[in-house]
Amino acid sequence: MPTVGYLTVVEDEQHGLFGGYLLLNSNGRPLEFHCTTPVRANRAQEILYGPTLREYLCGEQIAAALVRKTNLAPQMICTDIVEVLAVRQHVEVPVIAVAATAAERTTAPETEPAENAAGQTWRVDGAHQVAAPQSPAWFALAGADVMIADAFPQDQVDVAGVWETFAARIDLTEPFGRIHEAISEAQQAQRG
Template sequence: MAQSAITIAYFTVVEDERTGWTGGLLLLNGGGRPLEFQCTLPVRPSRAHEILFGPTLRDHIIGEVIGPLLVKKCRTPIGFLCCDQPESLIISQTVSYPIALVVEAAELEEGPITDDTLIGSSEVALAGSTLRVPMEQVDAVRAMTEKLIDLPDAIEPFERIREAIKEAQSQIARSQNVPTPRIADAA
């Protein structure tokens, strides 16, 4: 079948007690083949950050630090972005393309996703999975997903990102013994 010209990006962040928070963004073509991959070095918030951000630290690191950095670094235009962590949805405030939460992937990662989690969103189907999309972006996402008939799976790319992050971290650990970077000045 002909490949769609629409690109679909996948974004997730892996938290590890030892190394910190590492984000990855995988951009795929309509058939699920990789076009570009970006990942961050591990980020370790300082104790001051943990205190100052309190229960919003996770939102800050995922949606305001790592996510915007990765989408800005991406050289290939993104059609829409799929995430598996609700905290990622805040990226929509800094980009012009739609962002969707892949419900089944989020539930594997975060636990049950309720309608209260995503007030003002609607469901769109993609490759056997359910996307939660802000109401104002539903038509645009639905139009794109209808063209992504060759995409084999909407959840599996998150696993590719996690495996690539593990591999990158192991390569870094083998090549150098450098302390993990910390977030620079907060807010």
């Protein structure tokens, strides 16, 4: 059965990093979903891993653990977190990091008013989208900029072939929203 995996990491300031992994069939229906408990680096890891810490936590600790949990093997894995590309060295399928679509990059960031306990109001701007850098690892797929791990250049050709199976029924970026909502629900259920 054709299967595509969507893997993301959500950062919670209080608890740490949560990973979520959703496997979809070619119709975009969920086959499996897994999420992690929070992962937080200790001080020794922060010192020793330095600038590679986030790649280690997201790609090797969280993503690799989630991929090992699944019963199904996807034809490719999509992520919206560049550091998750590090999981590619642990799997036999292509992995792509999906950047913002052209429409998302041209949309102005959302602005919403916020109020503190003293009743003061201020403006909070949404995150600003950053265009994908131009390098051989970046290419266009389904209207989005995507990136592959530099050490696996063949993934670009493989991804293009695999995506044909899913393109008619799955939006390349939409499943990430499902994962974020599912993680949020799981966090609320734990607190409640």
